[in-house]
Amino acid sequence: MLKIQEVIVYLPNSLSNKMIRHIVLFKLKDFSSETEKNQAIQNVLEIFRSLIGQIPQIREYRVEPDCVHGLSSYDVIVDGVFDNLEDLRAYQAHPAHVDAVTMNKQWSESKIVGDYFFEKLT
Numbered sequence: 270m271l272k273i274q275e276v277i278v279y280l281p282n283s284l285s286n287k288m289i290r291h292i293v294l295f296k297l298k299d300f301s302s303e304t305e306k307n308q309a310i311q312n313v314l315e316i317f318r319s320l321i322g323q324i325p326q327i328r329e330y331r332v333e334p335d336c337v338h339g340l341s342s343y344d345v346i347v348d349g350v351f352d353n354l355e356d357l358r359a360y361q362a363h364p365a366h367v368d369a370v371t372m373n374k375q376w377s378e379s380k381i382v383g384d385y386f387f388e389k390l391t
Contacts, residue, residue: 287386289351294343295377309376310334313345316369323365326356343381
């Protein structure tokens with residue numbers, strides 16, 4: 270049996286100087302040709318890049334294809350920075366983001382998401 274011996278709780282005051290990085294990796298479905306897969310990658314890149322300028326909470330935002338193409342690689346990486354958790358949640362609920370996620374389902378079979386806090390640079 271696993272026992273948790275320490276729990277770290279972030280209180281609002283401890284987050285006042287923190288930003289949050291949101292990273293999403295998409296694994297695309299199997300396609301019948303490399304041309305079809307490359308077109309799907311371009312489609313995913315375009316729909317998520319189109320969010321820049323539409324969602325004011327985005328501070329930094331990159332959407333790039335994988336460059337290694339290893340056996341365990343995912344195909345598209347979204348890397349965004351937000352001022353706080355509330356802004357990340359507003360981004361996730363924004364209609365343009367919801368539409369992008371819905372459209373992406375036709376090309377992607379899975380995703381991995383990671384979020385972490387980091388110190389604001391002054």
